[in-house]
Amino acid sequence: MNSFTEENYLKSIFKLSQKTDNGVSTNSIAESLETKASSVTDMIKKLSDKKLVNYKKYQGVNLTKEGKDIAVSIIRNHRLWEVFLVEKLNFKWDEVHDLAEDLEHINSKKLTNQLDAFLEYPKYDPHGDPIPDKDGNIHRHLDITLADLKTYDKGIVVGVKEHSKSYLNYLETINLVLGTEIKVNKIVDFDLSMSVEVNKKESVNISHQASKNLIIKKSN
Amino acid sequence: MNSFTEENYLKSIFKLSQKTDNGVSTNSIAESLETKASSVTDMIKKLSDKKLVNYKKYQGVNLTKEGKDIAVSIIRNHRLWEVFLVEKLNFKWDEVHDLAEDLEHINSKKLTNQLDAFLEYPKYDPHGDPIPDKDGNIHRHLDITLADLKTYDKGIVVGVKEHSKSYLNYLETINLVLGTEIKVNKIVDFDLSMSVEVNKKESVNISHQASKNLIIKKSN
DNA sequence: ATATATTTTTAGACTAATCTAAAAATAGTT
């Protein structure tokens, strides 16, 4: 069995390794876990001894098959619990992350799979992130963001790339939840802010900062 | 915030203090947590510093108001999660203890209360143990066991006093689940074993060992 | 009441995870 701490390292390494093709650097792990590089080195050695990561000094790390399987199963747990909290217990999408961060470490294949069934095999969590299936397969959607759209393009909001409470909260105040239809009316070339039509109604102004974190499925 | 370990000590002390009026002994805590007396002494000091227990050397411990509140809320969590696992995720009553042991430490009043509402405010867990309400009140039922019944007495099974897998499993094989109607046909005075009618049908033989752990609500 | 047994506490050591500060390796620059 692995400790919560080890599991968090594996999850972090998994997420970071999706952004780079080479090994994941010690510093990037330290930053993502808000800890110090020296602590990371210690843990990497431990994970390496357990054959959960491949590690050569000064070269960064990569997950082994086994390490990756663990990371993915934790992410699966996390996202399933988020769905549960929102769909069944009436939490808001900006309230569920921290709780899921704890719940994800409850380690029981049966629990995970029964929860999955109970929720009727959801494909995405409340933030639009894909839920790995029982075999660890992840169907990620294309990463087109609102910022990538041109004037008069239309699409549907399918996810977010930024998960902070303040961002999610802001989106709700402008009625932007998953599934919302969106149409770009105008792009200000000075600051790249956009005037967009939400659900064929109100036209709101969205900063580049905000638009580049909204994942969109283009509808034409 | 308190660690999982501290919470487990508080829970254990709470349960032990229900059986004795004087302080809870170091050894009894050690036994119930399967640890050593010296470890218990260390932890007691820590809990005492945090004002969660009252402690005088060699005199055993008692929970303070605050310590008791924490213990009760963990028990509330535990029992609500057990209901969830059995009612919603189709677990058997002998499979849920260990998972609930982990889930109980997820610390969120909102989570607990929403879960309680989602489950429609259950009063008892799958083993018949009472679930403390939001304010920590516990309605315990009278502790009449099958072993206390006389010949021809009738009753309904409302709980168990022994939670081991093997016991729960055994009960299921003889169709004894919560809510079952029971009637005592004969008591063997040699070994106090009983011949009982289950749901007005089969007559099974139950050892004293087994009967004294079945909590019954007498029906006449 | 004194000796014996039991319980509880103390003292000191161990492990996991962390940190700071310093040393070593790598990368970047002229």
Place this chain on the structure above:
DNA sequence: AACTATTTTTAGATTAGTCTAAAAATATAT
């Protein structure tokens, strides 16, 4: 290629929780 800056690792210390073995306190028995 040599110097500098950055990254990574090492060395040594710290904290929480645990343990063993020994000492101290309490309980029991004659």
